[in-house]
Amino acid sequence: MAGCASSTEVGSAAVAEVMFKGEINEANGLKQTQALTAVETALGTPFSNSPQVPPPKPLVIVISGPSGVGKDAVIKRLQEVRREFHFVVTATTRSKRPGEVDGIDYYFVTKEEFRKLIDDKELLEFALVYGDYKGIPKQQVRDCISKGLDVVLRVDVQGAATIRSILGSNAVFIFLVAESEVALVKRLAERKTESIDKMVLRIATAREELKRLQEFDYVVVNADGQLEKTVKTICCIIDAEKARVLQRTVTI
Numbered sequence: 001m002a003g004c005a006s007s008t009e010v011g012s013a014a015v016a017e018v019m020f021k022g023e024i025n026e027a028n029g030l031k032q033t034q035a036l037t038a039v040e041t042a043l044g045t046p047f048s049n050s051p052q053v054p055p056p057k058p059l060v061i062v063i064s065g066p067s068g069v070g071k072d073a074v075i076k077r078l079q080e081v082r083r084e085f086h087f088v089v090t091a092t093t094r095s096k097r098p099g100e101v102d103g104i105d106y107y108f109v110t111k112e113e114f115r116k117l118i119d120d121k122e123l124l125e126f127a128l129v130y131g132d133y134k135g136i137p138k139q140q141v142r143d144c145i146s147k148g149l150d151v152v153l154r155v156d157v158q159g160a161a162t163i164r165s166i167l168g169s170n171a172v173f174i175f176l177v178a179e180s181e182v183a184l185v186k187r188l189a190e191r192k193t194e195s196i197d198k199m200v201l202r203i204a205t206a207r208e209e210l211k212r213l214q215e216f217d218y219v220v221v222n223a224d225g226q227l228e229k230t231v232k233t234i235c236c237i238i239d240a241e242k243a244r245v246l247q248r249t250v251t252i
């Protein structure tokens with residue numbers, strides 16, 4: 001009977017078998033360390049203590065969606081719950097507003113500096129917004145990736161398309177939607193930042209943007225009063241991306 005065998009009576013493989021059947025104890029004289037040595041001997045190589053897989057690669061996560069859907073609100077909350085992420089700071093040519101801090105709210109640059117960034121192809125994407133330029137400097141993303149940090153970008157749907165043309169499937173693209181158009185309108189109205197004309201433009205644009213949903217990897221519904229759930233879903237997506245066998249690799 002296997003339970004009665006001693007280490008001198010059985011071969012290494014048999015000892016291993018005994019051990020894994022849970023039949024080893026001090027009483028039968030076979031110490032666990034001896035058994036493990038026997039397993040190693042049977043295997044022919046020592047047990048390895050190295051991680052079984054390399055650490056996950058840093059991610060570039062692009063959060064997009066129509067105006068008013070809640071991109072800023074979601075990112076603000078994400079910043080609170082996942083402090084290890086780097087939230088890219090946009091460069092802008094507009095002048096600093098009271099309370100804004102250079103390097104935290106925006107990188108405030110001159111039009112000449114911005115033009116040089118465009119000429120040097122050093123922007124992931126840029127847009128002219130009400131006469132001022134806004135863009136995402138590539139260097140910030142490069143610096144984070146080289147330090148192994150995950151990067152979160154917040155862009156409109158057109159901006160996401162531009163980034164996709166540069167990074168392809170190497171970034172993770174998340175499309176935020178409201179639960180309905182009515183909910184989106186209500187959210188924009190409650191924000192009280194839009195005139196009627198601007199609301200018309202934003203909702204008409206949102207309809208067009210929704211048609212581009214297929215270009216994204218994930219869609220997350222940011223339902224009314226459910227900001228926490230939205231952020232939790234995004235965290236789950238990021239965790240799942242970290243567990244992918246084929247990791248995305250960003251090079252820019």
Ligand SMILES: Nc1ncnc2c1ncn2[C@@H]1O[C@H](COP(=O)(O)OP(=O)(O)OP(=O)(O)O)[C@@H](O)[C@H]1O
Nearest residue numbers: 067068069070071072073187191223224225226227
């Ligand atoms: N889940 C939610 N439930 C209720 N209100 C929300 C939710 N998410 C965001 N909001 C509110 O909706 C309004 C629009 O959100 P936010 O400004 O974050 O949208 P945005 O997508 O960043 O818009 P834009 O692209 O125009 O800057 C804000 O007043 C915000 O507080």
